Amino acid sequence: MAKKKNIPEINASSQADIAFTVLIFFLVVSTMDIDTGIVRMLPPMADPNVKQEDIKVKERNLLLVFVSGSGNIMAGGKVISLNALKDKAKEFILNPLDDKDLPEKKVTDIEMPDGSKWAYPVSEGVISLQNTRDTSYQVYIQVQNELTRAFNEVRDEVSMSKFGKKFEDLDEAERKVITKAIPMKISEAEPRKMAK
Amino acid sequence: MAVMKKKGEREVPAMSTTSLPDVVYIILFFFMLSTSMRDQELLVTYKLPEATEVQKLEKKNLVSYIHVGVPSLNMQAKFGTAPRIQLNDSYKTTKDILDFIAGERDNLNESDRASMTVCLKADENTKMGVVADVKQELRRANALKLSYASSKVLNY
Numbered sequence: 554m555a556k557k558k559n560i561p562e563i564n565a566s567s568q569a570d571i572a573f574t575v576l577i578f579f580l581v582v583s584t585m586d587i588d589t590g591i592v593r594m595l596p597p598m599a600d601p602n603v604k605q606e607d608i609k610v611k612e613r614n615l616l617l618v619f620v621s622g623s624g625n626i627m628a629g630g631k632v633i634s635l636n637a638l639k640d641k642a643k644e645f646i647l648n649p650l651d652d653k654d655l656p657e658k659k660v661t662d663i664e665m666p667d668g669s670k671w672a673y674p675v676s677e678g679v680i681s682l683q684n685t686r687d688t689s690y691q692v693y694i695q696v697q698n699e700l701t702r703a704f705n706e707v708r709d710e711v712s713m714s715k716f717g718k719k720f721e722d723l724d725e726a727e728r729k730v731i732t733k734a735i736p737m738k739i740s741e742a743e744p745r746k747m748a749k
Numbered sequence: 750m751a752v753m754k755k756k757g758e759r760e761v762p763a764m765s766t767t768s769l770p771d772v773v774y775i776i777l778f779f780f781m782l783s784t785s786m787r788d789q790e791l792l793v794t795y796k797l798p799e800a801t802e803v804q805k806l807e808k809k810n811l812v813s814y815i816h817v818g819v820p821s822l823n824m825q826a827k828f829g830t831a832p833r834i835q836l837n838d839s840y841k842t843t844k845d846i847l848d849f850i851a852g853e854r855d856n857l858n859e860s861d862r863a864s865m866t867v868c869l870k871a872d873e874n875t876k877m878g879v880v881a882d883v884k885q886e887l888r889r890a891n892a893l894k895l896s897y898a899s900s901k902v903l904n905y
Binding site for chain 2: 566568573585587589689
């Protein structure tokens with residue numbers, strides 16, 4: 554019988570070097586930045602075979618926000634600054650004093666996660682965002698941002714009074730309730746062609 | 750009587766490095782999980798607009814990117830400085846978006862196709878005309894979830 558030999562241990566001191574090499578490779582080829590952005594749903598393309606009927610929206614239910622090529626913002630027929638846009642939009646969404654010139658509200662029963670119903674006056678207002686072809690993207694994003702902020706603040710306020718939590722801290726079911734109560738209705742029209 | 754050891758004989762034992770590979774492997778796995786591969790070479794340069802109300806784009810494999818911006822420096826001699834649209838690895842026009850979206854959609858699982866997101870990375874100085882054309886093509890391609898990429902700032 555052969556004499557049992559002691560197998561020498563493999564030297565593992567270079568394993569760290571190998572691991573470092575792979576680590577550095579991953580550091581170089583991968584990115585860590587998380588993409589952030591303002592998320593919007595585009596309206597689906599109209600079916601060309603179906604004749605379009607113009608949906609009539611009452612004037613009081615529409616807030617026209619127009620961004621001109623030179624970066625001026627017009628909301629509801631008046632030129633306003635970017636800073637004032639958020640409050641204007643919030644006033645439009647909430648209509649706290651039930652003004653005759655601000656959107657109507659329709660009391661809707663919203664199903665709560667616990668099965669009960671919650672009657673909330675849902676605003677019928679639509680914000681229509683229009684721009685020209687030579688509006689700069691930056692101003693457009695700023696306007697979109699302000700409108701989103703208006704909606705987020707209103708949602709925060711409503712969820713604060715209803716659930717005692719901020720909108721982003723709510724769970725999925727509660728979030729759905731608030732989204733139904735404050736729908737984000739921003740209509741993005743195709744840009745206007747400027748007269749030549 | 751205690752025997753005093755001579756000082757010269759005392760030696761600091763070499764530090765054991767056997768656990769070093771383990772530590773490095775842990776860092777390696779952390780990086781492998783938390784990052785994603787850089788899959789595209791950018792042919793355009795852009796500076797994203799700034800916004801406060803941004804949302805994170807999760808599930809990167811469901812996101813398709815459309816880059817709009819000025820051609821990068823080494824391409825400017827050939828392509829000029831007018832804003833270009835980059836899809837995958839080459840300059841394209843708005844007409845190619847339809848095919849691009851169809852191709853991207855084919856790469857996804859059937860169950861994921863509904864939640865496909867398009868991330869539009871456009872330079873802040875782009876005119877809305879280009880963006881509107883892209884949006885119109887996306888509507889035609891029925892890719893309706895769009896994220897206007899913008900970098901997060903706390904306030905203006």
